[in-house]
Amino acid sequence: MDEQRRMMQTLGGVTLTGHPPTLPVLHAHDGTDGDGRGKQDIGDILHQIMTITDQSLDEAQAKKHGLNCHRMKPALFNVLCEIKEKTGLSIRGGQDDDPSDPQLMRLDNMLLAEGVSGPEKGGGAAAVAAATVAVGTGADNSIEHSDYRAKLSQIRQIYHTELEKYEQACNEFTTHVMNLLREQSRTRPISPKEIERMVNIIHNKFNTIQMQLKQSTCEAVMILRSRFLDARRKRRNFSKQATEVLNEYFYSHLSNPYPSEEAKEELAKKCAITVSQVSNWFGNKRIRYKKNISKFQEEANLYAAKTAVTAAHAVAAAVQNSQANSPTTPSSGSSGAYSLTGSGDMFMNLPSLNGSSYQSAQVPSTGHTQGDSIRHSIGQSLGYSDGLRGNPLYSPHALNGNGVWHDAVTPSSVTSPIEGANSVHSDTSN
């Protein structure tokens, strides 16, 4: 300020009743204007400007109008604007908003990823309704999921309303300020450039507010996520039905318990869980089964029996239908119906209950007898020849000495069962 005044005074303007701002421009443009009457006029005008606040409103309006219509106004306006520009009076907060950019981008990305700021997908209420319908029986993780989505859509709605409100307020305020400045520019040197700058400043301010909104929205989403989707924090056991389905598959494919991608999908659908949950389950099951086979013996027998009954029914029905009595394995089913293929697999597995592969595990006596009886019952119900029962060729060796599941279906792995049994038996010491 001081500097500005000093500069103006040094430039040597007309001193006006002790008021500091004088106009160096007058001299500069003297040559073109020529006469001294202009000087007088301008001095008059300036005087009027300086005393304008002392006047009544009507008077002031009239003066303002007069000023605005003055023939010197455009020239003066430009010149004053120029001075203002040069003195740096109006240069303020021109270029910033750079440091916040990366963070803003991060926030935007996250909001987009969470589906808060992106396009409305499926419509919140509709999606929730669909999820609720899909729950059906005993799939309570879907309930939580729909709850999560409901909360998320709530957050999203709030976010959008607030954003809209901010935008509207920003626009209103901007137009208001612009109108004000335009009006002011009739009596004050306010260049369009300056107005533009002011608009930018306003926008920046509102952007920071928006960023705060985005930030708190992100926080809310994170909290929601941690509360609902962090399954590790709030682990839910699968439904009984789901574990049953999974166990059925596992024990009926014990020789090779690695479901294909399609099988996993089907299991996931059946159990109302995700495919990766199915993968997790099988991963855990395999490792835990292998670690302590005896512990799972009872379970294995249980599911083997269960599968046997259904398989027996299926086979019995098939036999009845075809009127055939061929002892070929019923494992020809290639697609979805794994109860049939399971029955085939089961035959491969049942002898293992007291078989050579799992000698390391002390089979409980109950398990033994149960397995025996099951085997017997299956042999009866399926009408298999007695010679098939206990045939060493059907010992699967699902697990080799190193505890690795290898393909028991391939005949090469069961070529010499007795030898294999012995070697496995001796190997189990480690």
Add this chain to the structure above:
DNA sequence: CAATATGATTTACC
């Protein structure tokens, strides 16, 4: 409440 069961995650390997 300790022991056990269980679903998920991490790490390392192929």
Add this chain to the structure above:
DNA sequence: GGTAAATCATATTG
């Protein structure tokens, strides 16, 4: 990328 193995964190059980 899928899996084994170890581990974590919670749920369930006795």
